[in-house]
Amino acid sequence: MKLATNMIWHICRKDMRLLWPFVLGAAGIQFTSAGLRYAMDHGGESEALLNVFNLLQVGTLLVSALLIATVVHQDPIPGVRQDWLVRPIGRRDLMLAKVLFVLLMVHGPILLADTMQGLLSGFPVLQSVTAAASHSLYLLLGLSFPVLAFTSMTRNMAESVIGAVLCSLGFVVFQVLINNRRQFETVAGTGLFWIGESTMFAAALVGSSAVLAIQYFRRKTVPARWLTAVVAFLFLLGYNVPWHFAFALQQRLSPNPGAGSDITAKFDPSGSKFRLPEGMNHNTVLVARGLTRDEASTIYLPIRIAGIPESTVLNADRAVVLLTTKDGRMVYQARADDLLVRKDGNLPPVSFNIGLRPIGWREIGPADMAVPKNLVPGSGEALVYQGLSLPRNLYERIKDQPLHLEIIYSLTLLSSNSYKIPALGGDMLIPAVGRCRTQMDDDGDDVQLRCIQAGGESNCVAAFLEHAPSGRRNPISFSCWPNYSPYSAQYTPDSLTRSRGSLRFRDLSGLAKYPVDGSRLPESRVVLRIYQPEEHFTRRLVIPEIHLSDWESLEHDRAVASR
């Protein structure tokens, strides 16, 4: 055993001796990147610095991958001319020596830079080391190990690069095909993505281990390449893990089962037709990333949601709508709008969102909508609108037919904890979001809130300025990108998670006035509500008979006219 360990170290040392300039270069990029990030976190952030940093981020990953490929190619597996093949070098020792090199020379600097960043940012040693180790493990499973296995099937760097390019092309083609067909069924772009990611990582780990074993112990490159193709397919299937499977698993992991048991969702035909808030129109409300949707074939169904607890967010991770004709023929099955309902404290109105997260969505707040008269304040009831956008041709064909409509909601109830931090010069360690600081921005119209967390990630955050003596509040700034992952990890830039927001207190044009303005800032604080999941559950909403045309928005005619 001791001899084997000695041999592993001996081979690893040989590689270190050969590759030390490369190792130093890679570590240099890693530490420069970490230093730059630290400078931006704690000093100013200019566009030039950000550009350099972004370049270094890509460089770090690329150089790590190249270093791994280079160390593997010091003793390549395919081929018949390598010197190591005729030496009494244990194949297990050789493989473990390469793994050891990757751990020490690739992950060592990453771990060190991450830990230093955590410590310098004021986090305790254990938290800094844990977050750094978690980041390193994530990179090991998601990058280093697959690269190690992949390059063990290639003779040299040129073969590796060509192989990587071909694999990337295959990945893109596969994704395009899958996305076109099954987008609404997968976890991509939702808080459940970690399940797909874990499946991918499991496939990558098992596949990489199998490939490494085949290569180092059997030297069977052709079977290993076939196995890689199979693993890549499973990897991509992991990315497209079926929604129902993933949500069922997520439900079992609910931190507080039963928390959402009182929540109901019912169609309320007594609700008025939906009207976009003042100042919005169908062309601008949902535009993002260059995509628009056709408001002329979009309907908004009034949904009465009851039983929402105080200061919570009800997030529809997925709403799938099924439309069937009277004779039972299904005419449409697709995603409905990503509905999100937010109940702010014990105030009666709620906010909700229309649109789709990946394409663009918009919060419709209490100020935008008239409160329905039959709602009881504080009852936890809300009238919201579920957007449903259909292809125009289909809509024109079925809009006046009696249809059976069913919406299957996959919901998550998130509860909040509130934290208060001085509006100016605040510096506080807050669970889930980490170390938060407040300061006035350069224009003098916003309070900037910056948080750095070692490890964990928050799901949804609401923040507003509150004047402590009077209790006056400015409008809430709310951000919600759910991620229900039990672990925290990201490829770049490091083990720290950063979040930031701006809270306006002054309108530079002078048109709007804020309850908490500049003069009240010294006595004001930023109130942060950090939302974390309580329960994941499903609800089914059935409308036995509906005519879609009855629920066109009040802007529908304008949308039709503007075609």
Next chain:
Amino acid sequence: MIHMNKLWKKFGRHEAVRDLSFSVPEGSAFALIGANGAGKTTTIKVLMNILEPTRGKAEVLGIDSRRISPRELCQIGYVSENQDMPEKLTVEEFLAYLRPFYPTWDTELEESILNQLRLPLERKICDLSHGMRMKMSLACALPFRPKLLVLDEPFSGLDPLVRDEFMEGLLQQAGEMTILISSHELSEIDGVATYVAFLDEGRLLFEESMSDLVARFREVRVTLERNGSQDRDELVAAPFPKCWLRVRSVGNVLTFVDTQFSEGHVGERLRALVGNVRTVDAQPMALRSIFTTLARAAREGVLP
């Protein structure tokens, strides 16, 4: 030491080695001879478990070649003209890297070999000439006193001086070790090999001891009594034995290579076939001539 049994190696449809069977006795210097592409290197790579046989079996040191482990490789030295070594290491660093892998590595022997081969220890492998690389390869294969030394085309591209240095270095350390040497150049193994196997297009044409080979090959020149054109026609059409190769007649002189020569036997057979024989002159053949004769016969499909 080495035993091959009906060994086949295919690359796609190409049969590089076909039905190869031979044995290398312990303590022998066994030469694997053949033209380029005859299958010598493939055979050696199968022996070293660098390639897997398609069919058949090869045993080295009593172990199936597919199961050769570091334990066996500790006893096998390997030198090849096509060996990829860590180019950026110096000669000294490479030797230092190899030492711990061989429990029997003798540093004094290493020093003496290095002195004899006059290798520049501080120079990087990538900066060595071809001859230097081969000498270094030999210097890496001898200090652990291998039981078996495998040399794959070791002299290819070496100038005579380096070749002599290489051979001296090799022969001084040879001792009891078994040597398997492949070459397409017969003069290189002359005086070294005690056994020889001849490969052609993946097939073994023969395998025997060098002394037997040299003893049974003779270049025979026969002068006949008669000299008519009719007689000459009869002579060419005579049913010569298959072990006579390259049969030619010019005037009353008949020449051929006897591959099964035995004193007195030639004269008797000649008299039985062509009548009166004036003189028979049988000369021993150089290894190179034996090799070319066999190679031609193999290509013409008249190999006995």
